[in-house]
Amino acid sequence: MENGISDLKINGHGSSAGGKYNSVTINGNGSINGDLECVYLRVNGQGNVKGNTKAESFKINGNSSIKGDLSAEKVKVKGMTHIEWNLSVEEAETYGNINIGGDCNAEMFRVDGMFAVEGLLNAGELRLNLHGPSRAREIGGEKITVKRMSRFGLRGLKNFIWPHGHDKGLNADVIEGDDVYLENTCAKVVRGNNVELGPECEIELVEYNESFKQDEKAEVGDYRQI
Known part of the structure; x- marks a missing residue:
């Protein structure tokens, strides 16, 4: 007590x-x-x-x-969590699946598994090791790293996030950060100081300030320095 x-x-x-x-x-x-x-x-x-x-x-x-809303200093999930509205947290770690019906604001946001954020995902640092389809409407952060991992052991979680079975790793309208590295990502716009696209990316437009690198297995509609 x-x-x-x-x-x-x-x-x-x-x-x-x-x-x-x-x-x-x-x-x-x-x-x-x-x-x-x-x-x-x-x-x-x-x-x-x-x-x-x-x-x-x-x-x-x-x-x-x-x-409702969840406000916390530290969140650690091993399994599945559904937050109906917004998440505000200093540090979040998820091993499995997290589903947020509103916005997510964090200093550190780490996922090993899958996630869905219906609104804005904003964090100082995002480390997303994806084992299956995930999504956010908009993603913003200082350092953003998205990697595709093996889905071994997490197949049963797929329908919790994507009831229609979309198979691309990360889907977002806009991804914006200082340093951005993406794999297996679909987005309309990716914007940053330093942008690197790894394999299996499909990006309509890349806007970068300092540097841009593109894997041979990444597809980009257009890119420009701003």
């Missing part, structure tokens, strides 16, 4: 009202019915919060859903 605020534990199957807690732990299948504010939120199994969530540390081993 910290500063007189109680802990909350759900073991097995259960639910609780929202509120302010120190530590919230779900082992099994648990639901929080309302807005939640806590220092630590940990889920081992299935955890659902039916409201906005604010935590210093948010750790998931299994599946979780947030029916």
